[in-house]
Amino acid sequence: MAGLVLFFGLFISIQYFFTFRTIDKKLMQKGPESVSxxxxxxxxxxxxxxxxxAGPxxxxxxxxxxxxxxxxxxKTIYxxxxxS
Structure with a gap:
C-alpha cells in the first residue's frame, strides 16, 4: 500500500508541479529587445x-x-x- 501511495505521489508531483530549474536552455534565443x-x-x-x-x-x-x-x-517570472 505504501508503494502505491509513493508511486502516485511521485506521478502527481512530476506531472503537475513545475520549477523553472527544469527549463532546457540549450536552444534558447533571446527576444529582440530588453526592457528596463x-x-x-x-x-x-x-x-x-x-x-x-512544421505542422501542428x-x-x-x-x-x-x-x-x-x-x-x-x-529570476524567472514567467x-x-x-x-498558437
Missing amino acids: SPSGKYTANAYYEPYGG SSGVNVWVEISNNENHTI YAAAK
Whole structure:
C-alpha cells in the first residue's frame, strides 16, 4: 500500500508541479529587445525556444527573466508553451 501511495505521489508531483530549474536552455534565443525599469534597477529579458517541426506539433517555449542590476541576480517570472 505504501508503494502505491509513493508511486502516485511521485506521478502527481512530476506531472503537475513545475520549477523553472527544469527549463532546457540549450536552444534558447533571446527576444529582440530588453526592457528596463524607470529607475534602471531591473531589466526584463524575454527568451524563446522553438521545438517540434512544421505542422501542428510545433511551437515555442517562452519565458521572461528579471535581472536585478544592483545585486546581479536573475529570476524567472514567467514560462509558457505557446502553440498558437
